[in-house]
Amino acid sequence: MMMGxxxxxxxxxxxxxxxxxxxxxxxHLLGLVILLAFLWMGDALARxxxxxxxxxxxxMLMLAGTLRLxxxxxxxxxxxxxxxIRNMALLFVPAGVGVMAYAGLLRREWLPIAAAAxxxxxxxxxxxxxxxxxxxxxx
Amino acid sequence: MxxxxxxxxxxxxxxAVYAAARAVxxxxxxxxxxxxxxxxxxxxxxxxxLDIDYATYDRGGRVLTFxxxxxxxxxxxxxxxxxxxxxxxxxxxxxxxxxxxxxxxxSATLAAALLGASDQVVRSLAPRAVTTxxxxxxxxxxxxxxxxxxxxxxxxxxxxxxxxxxxxxxxxVRSRTAxxxxxxxxxxxxxxxxxxxxxxVEAASxxxxxxxxxxxxxxxxxxxxxxxxxxxxxx
Numbered sequence: 001m002m003m004g005x006x007x008x009x010x011x012x013x014x015x016x017x018x019x020x021x022x023x024x025x026x027x028h029l030l031g032l033v034i035l036l037a038f039l040w041m042g043d044a045l046a047r048x049x050x051x052x053x054x055x056x057x058x059x060m061l062m063l064a065g066t067l068r069l070x071x072x073x074x075x076x077x078x079x080x081x082x083x084x085i086r087n088m089a090l091l092f093v094p095a096g097v098g099v100m101a102y103a104g105l106l107r108r109e110w111l112p113i114a115a116a117a118x119x120x121x122x123x124x125x126x127x128x129x130x131x132x133x134x135x136x137x138x139x
Numbered sequence: 140m141x142x143x144x145x146x147x148x149x150x151x152x153x154x155a156v157y158a159a160a161r162a163v164x165x166x167x168x169x170x171x172x173x174x175x176x177x178x179x180x181x182x183x184x185x186x187x188x189l190d191i192d193y194a195t196y197d198r199g200g201r202v203l204t205f206x207x208x209x210x211x212x213x214x215x216x217x218x219x220x221x222x223x224x225x226x227x228x229x230x231x232x233x234x235x236x237x238x239x240x241x242x243x244x245x246s247a248t249l250a251a252a253l254l255g256a257s258d259q260v261v262r263s264l265a266p267r268a269v270t271t272x273x274x275x276x277x278x279x280x281x282x283x284x285x286x287x288x289x290x291x292x293x294x295x296x297x298x299x300x301x302x303x304x305x306x307x308x309x310x311x312v313r314s315r316t317a318x319x320x321x322x323x324x325x326x327x328x329x330x331x332x333x334x335x336x337x338x339x340v341e342a343a344s345x346x347x348x349x350x351x352x353x354x355x356x357x358x359x360x361x362x363x364x365x366x367x368x369x370x371x372x373x374x
Contacts, residue, residue, distance in 0.1 A: 054276025094200025098286025
């Protein structure tokens with residue numbers, strides 16, 4: 001989903017893919033290729049080391065580390081990364097539509113699903129908010 | 140030609156419905172009209188009405204789903220930009236989010252198991268508090284149903300963004316970092332959008348919470364499920 005707006009400024013403000021010149025398209029494609037390479041490396045690493053992480057999360061950590069080490073300049077991935085993050089919400093619509101395949105299961109188990117999800121949402125809100133406030137005051 | 144045409148049609152329909160849903164939300168400004176929720180409901184209704192099954196729709200849908208992989212990798216960029224912020228409040232942030240991830244995965248799975256949900260549903264709820272694309276990846280790993288995890292993550296994101304701010308004020312949370320972290324941890328992207336309305340500190344900490352909750356939950360979800368199995372609550 002969308003991250004905070006401060007780190008992801010909309011440049012130009014117009015629709016992201018319309019009216020792009022060939023150089024900007026190439027810049028986006030370069031970034032996408034780099035992101036796919038990290039996804040592939042993350043998948044390989046997670047499988048090889050039997051990490052309890054999805055390959056994409058391993059790839060995310062590797063990308064942050066690589067940027068930190070300045071092995072890749074930030075601007076190489078920036079356009080593609082910001083385009084994907086800005087529109088990430090759209091990308092999980094098909095996965096959400098997939099619940100229609102579980103209509104029977106939802107009809108049977110909607111109550112435990114809804115109750116557990118709601119209870120867990122409230123629990124996380126309270127625990128994180130309260131703990132962070134406490135720890136900041138003490139530290 | 141049929142295959143490619145069906146795929147293109149499914150992609151075009153998804154894009155059109157999503158664009159329309161965003162336009163509606165911009166006009167109405169209601170959190171409950173979250174464009175993802177509206178799009179999912181509209182598309183399911185349309186498919187049911189036209190008697191098209193999910194497998195057919197997903198020939199195009201999976202093209203969009205594929206890009207979730209690189210999109211999660213792309214979160215490495217804001218994570219890199221937030222590294223200094225982590226350094227400054229490092230210990231407090233890490234501890235709070237670690238506790239949040241443990242509580243998030245345990246409370247959801249335990250409540251579901253005690254309320255009599257099936258094993259598959261319990262496993263699908265393990266990544267409840269995580270941003271949807273990462274939740275889908277975790278669900279695949281722990282034997283849940285990715286689509287169910289996605290729907291639950293979206294639903295709870297909206298719920299958390301609506302009840303979060305009044306709840307946090309009620310328990311006396313005044314720290315801006317605490318406010319942002321909590322919303323990002325409990326309600327990921329939707330919560331971050333809400334936190335961003337409060338200010339930059341809230342937005343930054345909320346974005347940070349999304350990334351770290353994803354990492355911590357990916358590690359803790361299998362452990363939590365193992366604990367439930369050990370307690371005899373999960374087959």
